Amino acid sequence: xxxxxxxxxxxxxxxxxxxxxxxxxRHGADIVGFGSLATVPPAIRQALPIGVAIAVKYPKAAIRxxxxxxxxxxxxxxxxxxxxxxxxxxxxxxxxxxxxFAAVPQTRAYVERFETAYSTPLPHKTVATRAGxxxxxxxxxxxxxxxxxxxxxxxILTDAPLETAAPVDASKCGGCTACQDACxxxxxxxxxxxxxxxxxxxxxxxxxxxxARERSMRGLGIEISLCGxxxxxxxxxxxxxxxx
Numbered sequence: 001x002x003x004x005x006x007x008x009x010x011x012x013x014x015x016x017x018x019x020x021x022x023x024x025x026r027h028g029a030d031i032v033g034f035g036s037l038a039t040v041p042p043a044i045r046q047a048l049p050i051g052v053a054i055a056v057k058y059p060k061a062a063i064r065x066x067x068x069x070x071x072x073x074x075x076x077x078x079x080x081x082x083x084x085x086x087x088x089x090x091x092x093x094x095x096x097x098x099x100x101f102a103a104v105p106q107t108r109a110y111v112e113r114f115e116t117a118y119s120t121p122l123p124h125k126t127v128a129t130r131a132g133x134x135x136x137x138x139x140x141x142x143x144x145x146x147x148x149x150x151x152x153x154x155x156i157l158t159d160a161p162l163e164t165a166a167p168v169d170a171s172k173c174g175g176c177t178a179c180q181d182a183c184x185x186x187x188x189x190x191x192x193x194x195x196x197x198x199x200x201x202x203x204x205x206x207x208x209x210x211x212a213r214e215r216s217m218r219g220l221g222i223e224i225s226l227c228g229x230x231x232x233x234x235x236x237x238x239x240x241x242x243x244x
Contacts (some may be wrong), residue, residue: 016161017034017163020052020162023095024054024091024092027088027091028084030147030151031054032055033052033053033165034050034131034165035128035131035167036164037050037051040126040130045157046102046104048157048158050158050164051155051156052157053124053153054088054092054156055133056084056151057151057240058151058152058231060240062077063241064241066232067232069218070216070220071219075216075224075226078152081152082152085107085152085154086154088154089154089156090105092156101158101159102158103160104156104158105154105156106122122157124142125153128153130167131165131167132165132166132168133168135170135193136193137234138171138173138177138179138190138192138193138203139179139180139183139230140205141234146240147237147240149236150231150232150234150241169194171194173193178235179230181233183208184227185204185208185211187203187208187211188202188203188204189203190202208227212224212226
């Protein structure tokens, strides 16, 4: 995994890896990671062996503002970051294709072809854990050491020879119950995630969606699946919010 301004966590830095991470950081990524997708069924990764995980963080003010209900600022940033991520995924895939490699950017338009109401075949979160960016929290969001869960994600599937990080296979949430206590839907069971688990084993996605739509209607006057309460409550998020 790479952080902006940093180097590869495992000490490797091949030319192709260096070029791609440099370009993604230059155009707005906050975290970039590369992971092996060997444990992911070939049919849902287009038979491509490597995943590129891309994360961008929310502005602090947008997250501080959602303590009670989702706000227009949060909604605006949600849409803006999604646009940024689509552009980053397309740019990264273009760089790889120009050099003769296969590359599939998992943009919103790409994902929408396969998604259901509650899931997608290959979530960005899965790519992110394979790339060592973070782990799945008890609220089913990716949690990163540096920004908590206040990030949006995208990913690229490729066969380029990129240096991959060690995957994250288990939660680092420990006995924390912050998101469970804060969840207005009661969707968080409190069970810690492990890589072999299905989301339904520890998180109630339909309950989350139902309550998020109710809360967005109250906060925004729009019925969309937008809440963010678990993001704001996460201690890793709080630590970043309180940092200078």
